[in-house]
Amino acid sequence: MTATAPRVIAEGSLVRLREKQIEDAWRDYSWRKDRELADYDATRPITMTFRAYTATITEDLRRPSRFRRTFAIEDRENGRHIGNVMYYGYDSYLGEAELGITIGERAYWSRGYGSEAVRCLLGHLFEELELRRVYLHTLTTNVRAQQAFRRAGFRRLRSVRRDGYDFERMEISREEHALQERAAAAEVRERDEGGSANAPGAGAL
Numbered sequence: 001m002t003a004t005a006p007r008v009i010a011e012g013s014l015v016r017l018r019e020k021q022i023e024d025a026w027r028d029y030s031w032r033k034d035r036e037l038a039d040y041d042a043t044r045p046i047t048m049t050f051r052a053y054t055a056t057i058t059e060d061l062r063r064p065s066r067f068r069r070t071f072a073i074e075d076r077e078n079g080r081h082i083g084n085v086m087y088y089g090y091d092s093y094l095g096e097a098e099l100g101i102t103i104g105e106r107a108y109w110s111r112g113y114g115s116e117a118v119r120c121l122l123g124h125l126f127e128e129l130e131l132r133r134v135y136l137h138t139l140t141t142n143v144r145a146q147q148a149f150r151r152a153g154f155r156r157l158r159s160v161r162r163d164g165y166d167f168e169r170m171e172i173s174r175e176e177h178a179l180q181e182r183a184a185a186a187e188v189r190e191r192d193e194g195g196s197a198n199a200p201g202a203g204a205l
Contacts, residue, residue: 140168
């Protein structure tokens with residue numbers, strides 16, 4: 001078992017993001033072997049054994065990289081590990097990094113958990129790494145994911161083709177994220193004061 005509880009880096013109303021631990025390995029392995037999840041990531045399911053996968057994860061946990069990190073997404077209500085969100089390609093000179101996310105537990109799809117996890121990671125990246133922008137690539141055919149990313153504040157830049165797949169490149173700047181967070185806080189205050197603001201839409205991840 002883990003000697004100490006993993007550090008929580010961000011929390012929302014639905015999810016919390018925490019550092020990874022070895023106890024996540026079996027769920028991560030199961031998700032990485034899932035054909036449908038692999039298709040959404042434009043990749044192939046892994047074929048290595050669980051033992052080999054665990055050895056790789058153990059090394060990553062021992063020597064975490066500043067240039068790429070993965071965080072576990074937990075259901076804040078019951079502590080269930082439902083997926084992972086990560087950044088990679090971190091460039092301190094340009095002040096940017098790429099974002100990726102997987103909601104492995106299908107019961108949590110299209111319920112807003114993915115969108116909130118993305119917003120939580122964005123807050124962490126803009127504050128802790130002082131990034132200027134965050135970008136991502138999602139398959140052109142994955143309309144649900146694009147809708148979820150737009151709800152998290154991303155805007156579409158252009159279509160990109162790589163490795164035989166068509167992607168939509170999306171990004172958000174520090175300033176855009178700050179404006180969105182202020183607007184969201186104002187909406188919450190209005191609701192708390194008995195206003196008529198609409199509740200946020202459900203996510204697609």
